[in-house]
Amino acid sequence: MTRPGPKTLTFLGLAAAVAGLAFAWDWNWFRGPLERHLAEQSGRAVHIGDLHVAFDRGLDPTVRLRDLHIDNAPWARATAGKPFAKAGEVAFTFAWRSLIERRPVVSHLLLVDADVSLERRADGLRNWRLRNPDDRGPGKFKFLRLEAHQSRLRFAHEGIGLDVRTAATDLPPAAAPLTSRIAFEGTWREAPFTGSADTSRVLTFLETGEAFSLRGHGQSGKTRLDADGQVTDLFKLDGVEADLTLSGPSLADVRRLLPQAWPETAAYTARARLSKATDQWHFTDVRADVGTSDVAGELHYNAHADRPYLEATLTSRTTRIEDVWPEREQPSAPSEGGKADDDSPPLRDFDGEVTLLVRSLHVSGLPPLSQVRVKAHLDDGLLDLSPVQWQLAGGQAQGLAVYDTRQRPATLRAELAWRNLRLEQLLPPLPDDGEATGPVSGEFKLTSHGASARTLLANATGRATALLKGGRLSAGLDARLALNGGKLLRAAMGGPADVPILCARADVQLKDGQGEVFPLLLDTAQTRIDGRGRVDLAKRHVDLLLTPRPKQTAPLSLDRSLHVTGTPDKFDVALVKQEAIEPQVACDAPAAVKPR
Known part of the structure; x- marks a missing residue:
C-alpha cells in the first residue's frame, strides 16, 4: 500500500x-x-x-x-x-x-x-x-x-400574463416514488386554470440530466390535460417522456392557452406519447376522437427553426366535416365598406407538411367519400392541398386547393374534376321507386375568400359543369318529368321498365355564392326537358324551372312547367304555367350563359 x-x-x-x-x-x-x-x-x-x-x-x-x-x-x-x-x-x-x-x-x-x-x-x-x-x-x-x-x-x-399559485404537501412514504403533491391554480392570458400533480421528492431544472416522475392533470374551463411520465427540466419542460390525454368541448378553447390558434370542433379526446428534447416535440401513438370522427398517426413539431415546423402522417377511419369544421353561428362584423371582414384562420404561426388518408369522409349533402388522400403543405400562411384524390359514388375525383391566409380576408382557389360518378348513388331516394342511373363526369373551377365554410361558399365565383351520357331513367319517373299521363298509365300497367337517357347536362356560373344554372337539359328517348334556375351555395338552396317537350304526340300530357325548390335534404315540386325555354346547344358542346 x-x-x-x-x-x-x-x-x-x-x-x-x-x-x-x-x-x-x-x-x-x-x-x-x-x-x-x-x-x-x-x-x-x-x-x-x-x-x-x-x-x-x-x-x-x-x-x-x-x-x-x-x-x-x-x-x-x-x-x-x-x-x-x-x-x-x-x-x-x-x-x-x-x-x-x-x-x-x-x-x-x-x-x-x-x-x-x-x-x-x-x-x-x-x-x-x-x-x-x-x-x-x-x-x-x-x-x-x-x-x-x-x-x-x-x-x-x-x-406573459401568467399568475400561478402552488402548494406542495408531502405524501405518505408508501406512495414512492411520487412523494410530493403540488396543487396549482392561476390565470394565463386571462384564462383561469387549476390542477395538481404528484411528483418525486426533488424537482430538477436546466442541465442536471436527472429526471423526476410526474403524474397529474391541469384544467382550464372544460379543457383538461392529463400527464403521466418523467420530466428533466421543469422550467423548460425539457427531457419529457410522458403519456398525455387532452379533452374538451372544442379545440378552439385552447386558443387562450397556446400561442397557435385552433379551429372550432366538436367535443374531442386526444391521446399521445410525448417525447421532447430541447425544442423538438415528438407525438407518437396519436389517437383522437372528435365528435364521431377519428384520427391516428404521429406528429413532429420543431419549435427551434426560423419558423416552427410541423410534420404529420395521419389516418382516419371516419371523418365528418361538421365535427372538425362546423359552421359559425354569427357572421363577422361589417367593415367600413359594408362587407363582412372575415378574420383569416391564423395559419402563419408555423409551416408544415401533413399527409392524410381518410377512409370514409362525410360531407353534408353528398354520399360518403372514400379513400380520400390529401398532402397539405403550409408555407408562411399559404396552404397548398395538391393533389386531393378520392373515390365517390363508384367514380373518382382529383383536384387541388390553394388557401392563402396572407391575404385579408384569406383567398381560396380550387379545381376539381370527376369521372364516372354513379348518378343513382348521388341522388337522394326518389318518390314512387323512381330511379335514374348513369355515369356523371364534370369539373369545377372557382375562387373565393373567407375564413369559414359558409363564408367561402357565400363568396364563391367560378364555373361548374356536369355531363351524363348513356344512362337510364325509370319509365314512371320519365312520365312524371314529362307530365305525360298516358306514359304514366302505361308504366303503371307494366310498360317498359326504363327509358334510355341520351344526355343530361347542367352548367352553373357562380358569382358571390349565387349561381345561374344554364343550360340545364335532360334528353331521353321520348322526352326532352329544358330548364334553368339559380342556386345559393351558402344556403344550399336551389330554384329550378323545368319545361318538358314530348318527342311524340301526347294527348294526355300537361302544358305546364315544373318548379323545383328546396335543399338537397328536401325538394318541393309544383306545377306552374308553362314557360318556354329556348333549346340549348347540343348536350356535349360548350354553352354560353344566357341571362334569364
Whole structure:
C-alpha cells in the first residue's frame, strides 16, 4: 500500500480543519451583518432567526436559514400585501466550484413551511433581486434542484400574463416514488386554470440530466390535460417522456392557452406519447376522437427553426366535416365598406407538411367519400392541398386547393374534376321507386375568400359543369318529368321498365355564392326537358324551372312547367304555367350563359 505524500496529508489536514471549524463555528455571528447588508441593498426589512453553514455534500457548502422573513418590493402589484419570503427553513447548497468561478450555482434548494411570492413586471423588474433590486438583466444565480415540504409559492409574470399559485404537501412514504403533491391554480392570458400533480421528492431544472416522475392533470374551463411520465427540466419542460390525454368541448378553447390558434370542433379526446428534447416535440401513438370522427398517426413539431415546423402522417377511419369544421353561428362584423371582414384562420404561426388518408369522409349533402388522400403543405400562411384524390359514388375525383391566409380576408382557389360518378348513388331516394342511373363526369373551377365554410361558399365565383351520357331513367319517373299521363298509365300497367337517357347536362356560373344554372337539359328517348334556375351555395338552396317537350304526340300530357325548390335534404315540386325555354346547344358542346 502506497503511503500518502506530504501534500496529500496537508490537504486532508486542512479539509479536516475546515470541516471541524464549520461544525463548531457559531455562524449566527454573521446573522446580524447579513441582515443589515441585505436590508441596505434591497431597501426592505430582512429577518433571519438562525444562520448555519454545513458541508453535508462533500465540499459543497449548505447555507441554512431558519425563521426567515423578507418584505416584498414596494412596487409589487400582484403580490402586494404579502412578504417576498417567509419560511420556517430555507437551505441553499452551492456547487463549490461555481463559487470559486463567481458563477453561483445552487445545486439544491430546500423549502420547509415556506411562503414565497415571486413577481416580475413586463419591463424585467424582479422582486427577488435583493442586492441589485433595479437590475433587469439576466439572472446571476442558477438553480438545479428544488425540494419543497408543506410550502407555498406564487409566481406572477406580467410580461406573459401568467399568475400561478402552488402548494406542495408531502405524501405518505408508501406512495414512492411520487412523494410530493403540488396543487396549482392561476390565470394565463386571462384564462383561469387549476390542477395538481404528484411528483418525486426533488424537482430538477436546466442541465442536471436527472429526471423526476410526474403524474397529474391541469384544467382550464372544460379543457383538461392529463400527464403521466418523467420530466428533466421543469422550467423548460425539457427531457419529457410522458403519456398525455387532452379533452374538451372544442379545440378552439385552447386558443387562450397556446400561442397557435385552433379551429372550432366538436367535443374531442386526444391521446399521445410525448417525447421532447430541447425544442423538438415528438407525438407518437396519436389517437383522437372528435365528435364521431377519428384520427391516428404521429406528429413532429420543431419549435427551434426560423419558423416552427410541423410534420404529420395521419389516418382516419371516419371523418365528418361538421365535427372538425362546423359552421359559425354569427357572421363577422361589417367593415367600413359594408362587407363582412372575415378574420383569416391564423395559419402563419408555423409551416408544415401533413399527409392524410381518410377512409370514409362525410360531407353534408353528398354520399360518403372514400379513400380520400390529401398532402397539405403550409408555407408562411399559404396552404397548398395538391393533389386531393378520392373515390365517390363508384367514380373518382382529383383536384387541388390553394388557401392563402396572407391575404385579408384569406383567398381560396380550387379545381376539381370527376369521372364516372354513379348518378343513382348521388341522388337522394326518389318518390314512387323512381330511379335514374348513369355515369356523371364534370369539373369545377372557382375562387373565393373567407375564413369559414359558409363564408367561402357565400363568396364563391367560378364555373361548374356536369355531363351524363348513356344512362337510364325509370319509365314512371320519365312520365312524371314529362307530365305525360298516358306514359304514366302505361308504366303503371307494366310498360317498359326504363327509358334510355341520351344526355343530361347542367352548367352553373357562380358569382358571390349565387349561381345561374344554364343550360340545364335532360334528353331521353321520348322526352326532352329544358330548364334553368339559380342556386345559393351558402344556403344550399336551389330554384329550378323545368319545361318538358314530348318527342311524340301526347294527348294526355300537361302544358305546364315544373318548379323545383328546396335543399338537397328536401325538394318541393309544383306545377306552374308553362314557360318556354329556348333549346340549348347540343348536350356535349360548350354553352354560353344566357341571362334569364
